[in-house]
Amino acid sequence: MITLAxxxxxxxxxxxxxxxxxxxxxxxxxIAHELPRQDPRAxxxxxxxxxxxxxxxxxxxxxxxxxxxxxxxxxxxxGGHALVGPxxxxxxxxxxxxxxxxxxxxxxxxxxDPASQTFHGRDVFAPVAADCHDVGIxxxxxxxxxxxxxxxxxxxxxxxxxxxxxxxxxxxxxxxFGNAVTNLAGTRVxxxxxxxxxxxxxxxxxxxxxVGAGERLVxxxxxxxxxxxxxxxxxxxxxxxxPGDTVEFxx
Numbered sequence: 001m002i003t004l005a006x007x008x009x010x011x012x013x014x015x016x017x018x019x020x021x022x023x024x025x026x027x028x029x030x031i032a033h034e035l036p037r038q039d040p041r042a043x044x045x046x047x048x049x050x051x052x053x054x055x056x057x058x059x060x061x062x063x064x065x066x067x068x069x070x071x072x073x074x075x076x077x078x079g080g081h082a083l084v085g086p087x088x089x090x091x092x093x094x095x096x097x098x099x100x101x102x103x104x105x106x107x108x109x110x111x112x113d114p115a116s117q118t119f120h121g122r123d124v125f126a127p128v129a130a131d132c133h134d135v136g137i138x139x140x141x142x143x144x145x146x147x148x149x150x151x152x153x154x155x156x157x158x159x160x161x162x163x164x165x166x167x168x169x170x171x172x173x174x175x176x177f178g179n180a181v182t183n184l185a186g187t188r189v190x191x192x193x194x195x196x197x198x199x200x201x202x203x204x205x206x207x208x209x210x211v212g213a214g215e216r217l218v219x220x221x222x223x224x225x226x227x228x229x230x231x232x233x234x235x236x237x238x239x240x241x242x243p244g245d246t247v248e249f250x251x
Contacts, residue, residue: 001057005031005047005065006121007038008062015059015119017081025131028251040090040155044155045181046145047094049223056080056137060121060129068117071153073109073124075132075146077103082137084129086120089155099191107146127240131176147196148173165249166196169226171241178234184249186220196250197228197239208232220227 002020004013013033020028031050037041043063051059058081064071064086070091072087077097081092087108095104116206122135128145135142148233160169160183189195195218203210205217208231216238221227228247229235 001055001134002026003029003031003054003057003059003144004033004062005035005043005059006033006062007035007043007044008121009010012119012121013014015122016062019122019126021128021237023127024134026130026133029057031059031189033065034245037147037175039063039243040065040088041155041157043094044090045157045173045223047090050099051081051094051240052097052100055079056130058082058084058129058137060125061090061094062121062125064088064120070140072134072149073111073120074149074152075107075128075140077105077107077137077140080137081127082132082140084125084132086125087153089153092154105140106149106152107140107143108149108152109147111149163190166248169247169249171228171236171243171245171247172225173243174236174241177229178236179221179229180235180239180247181221181225182247186224186226187225188251189218189226189249190220192251196248198248199221199250202228204221218233 040063072089073212076083076095078095081098083098085091141187169182171180173181189204194203202216202218211217211231211233228239230238
């Protein structure tokens with residue numbers, strides 16, 4: 001299987017699929033093509049959550065605000081999977097999730113001049129993903145275009161500052177429902193009746209419908225993080241928060 005995840009919208013992913021189909025008979029699965037635009041950290045968060053649900057596969061990930069620059073192209077092997085994409089850190093949070101404490105191996109891709117300086121998804125990453133599929137994830141070293149490297153851009157999520165009386169956290173992403181997902185582990189709020197959010201008391205509930213329609217809540221999402229939500233509403237708008245904003249929790 002080859003999976004595709006981009007911030008392209010349409011129709012650009014279709015061109016990537018065409019390239020893959022010309023080179024290999026792999027099954028191609030779309031993860032998402034509406035990832036937050038030009039935001040590798042947000043893409044890494046969602047892919048860290050989604051990719052471990054898949055059997056071993058080649059994952060082609062293109063969220064690439066540095067396209068056309070001298071940033072490298074990488075292949076990362078982790079937990080029986082291969083991740084293909086730009087050297088901007090986006091590959092590493094999902095790779096660590098896939099490796100689950102095991103080793104990660106990183107290869108630099110020797111890239112020929114692409115046809116377009118603005119569409120490396122089609123010209124660079126899709127062909128490499130197809131080649132990785134055909135040679136096999138355990139035999140990536142056989143690909144002449146790949147060479148092991150220890151020099152690459154990593155990406156890590158900021159850690160909250162946790163105290164006895166609360167925590168200073170950050171909104172990492174906002175999902176399509178408006179839930180503001182923070183970097184605070186859900187275990188910090190589970191079991192509490194309420195916490196304060198930027199000075200205002202908010203109930204802690206196991207799911208959205210445990211409060212009335214239009215009411216605010218703090219809950220733990222399926223990703224395991226504390227999130228700020230509104231039952232049948234948008235938490236980002238109601239709390240006035242977006243990615244990168246600080247959240248002061250108190251208990």
